[in-house]
Amino acid sequence: MKKITIKDIARIAGVSKSTVSKVMNNYPDIPEKTRKKILEIMKRYNYYPFESAQMFSKGRSTTIAFVTHRIAAQFTAGVLWGIEERALRKGKYIHDIIPYSARYDLQIKNELLKKILYARKASGVIMLAMNPDQKIINEYKKAGIPVVLIENKMKNAHSVNVNNRKGAYMATEYLIKKGRKRICLICGFYDKKRYYEYSYAALERKAGYEEALKHYGLKYDERYIEIAYNYTIEEGKELFSRFMKKGINPDGVLCASGDLTAMGVMDSAKEYGLKIPDDLSVIGFDDYFFAAYLNPSLTTVRQSLYDIGYNAYDLIVAAMEGKLKSYQHILIEPELIIRNSA
Amino acid sequence: MKKITIKDIARIAGVSKSTVSKVMNNYPDIPEKTRKKILEIMKRYNYYPFESAQMFSKGRSTTIAFVTHRIAAQFTAGVLWGIEERALRKGKYIHDIIPYSARYDLQIKNELLKKILYARKASGVIMLAMNPDQKIINEYKKAGIPVVLIENKMKNAHSVNVNNRKGAYMATEYLIKKGRKRICLICGFYDKKRYYEYSYAALERKAGYEEALKHYGLKYDERYIEIAYNYTIEEGKELFSRFMKKGINPDGVLCASGDLTAMGVMDSAKEYGLKIPDDLSVIGFDDYFFAAYLNPSLTTVRQSLYDIGYNAYDLIVAAMEGKLKSYQHILIEPELIIRNSA
């Protein structure tokens, strides 16, 4: 099957390849009549320019890379949803936002970030919950490829973050006002010294928790904190039981590590015979769509993944179009959603 | 910043571009010494071939397109997970499986399928829950681009399906054996005459439901069936209330439209004052990870999205490598997971 090319279209339309190309690229100086005719012929012959040739010719893929550790995650899906919706509304890059996953592997991540950059796989990159080296971010800058970070903040990159500190503060404050005394925190790893493992969001949330305790005069105790690495239901179970084994008997837990860990905490608490929320208040962080349907329904800090996504989209597009003179840092406001678990 | 190219690598290594290219493409006839040297230089200079140039040169994108209506869906995420895991294990196409969404829009879908084909955006396509025209599938065949359908089955394409008929049969049978008499079905749209709206999976599930009723001598009544179009919690609520308004008072509902609709059904049933499972047994279809944590925990037909995904991956890769002499149709066995809702 002979593929139809720009040359064929040019021949059929009786014009040069240049003219056809200009029509495809919306050059302004083509008379409406010529333009119409060429478009009509393209349509009639089912002609679509060979995309790889276009990108080759332009010197780079005109795609937006979306890099995260796991595509098939609740969180990622939500963010992608916001990005997609926005792309659809704007009519730009609708099918050119390409997700890549680094799978929690330092090696894969480094390779991937280099490859996107040096193999010119994208004109802009959104990174979700990644800890790239500052060095590679600088390389992207040098190459003129803008970067938007989600759940992180660095030099030479734009960012979109939830106001994590505030979210954790609100939740902790709520527990305090409910009269809870032994308020535990389950949280991602927040020690920036081990840079590749740490989470910027976790650091902020832990700070919010601490601030609230301090503000209300409760003492801060490291033993009241457990670290989550996987953010799973199982991990939530395990970490709650650690509090119990330490003899802490929490009457409140803020699962800053997310709704899934909160599900695990509730599960474990039930096994210990604790009544929720009477004996133990549990608060999650996310407000995934099923949070309202859990048993009991989950009180949680809502972070709008949709908002995160569409802001990231708007930022990267503006940056790619050269409309941003300085690095932008967007903060999404969280909301405490009160249900039956606390 | 001058980009480094194959020419530079060749010059530095003291060989021709051909040789460098052959190393990159694993040609067998390069002596180990030369090979090593060139790879070392590539590494040292952070050289990654310009991907668009490679694809241009090869005449097509070497990518696998994954097409569905919504990327940010529970179902999609699960399937993608299976695909990703498999790609990682096989070490092939790890970062070259590109999701595209058609957003439940006929126009977008048609455009997308044409563009992938004619703009040569992929060497293979996986389509999840899509109803492409037979004509475009034939065009893919002509172009030598294999297609794997998930949740559908057509001429000139491979397929991966859950044994939906069996899954629905098992669930219905279970309800019957529990002594349920007024067993309702909520199901996707299954009338193939309106081809673009219909769902192959829904058709099969409805058939399984019908078969079970027949086998156990219960009468089949169209009024006991409601059609889901969005597969959401809200829709489940709405559809259950329709049964009630029709005066049917179901004592069993099979939500062949998925776990989300089952959540809605349980919600609505509670509002009607029905006790689950005493007054009403509810069975879902999916077994999403949170099904066990609902209130009550959901009895449901598990379909392993992971298995679907990895089988689809294996098929498309085998097809792209020309290893399949005939069209393959894989059936994944479902499993009835019994919990507290039925």
Next chain:
DNA sequence: CTGAAAGCGCTTACAG
């Protein structure tokens, strides 16, 4: 085992 050369299908700076 190695390299020279043609070719892939676009874009774009430039001349007219």
Next chain:
DNA sequence: CTGAAAGCGCTTACAG
């Protein structure tokens, strides 16, 4: 407003 021509960076069939 239009077109000829150069060029983008690879791959591959072929000759040696």
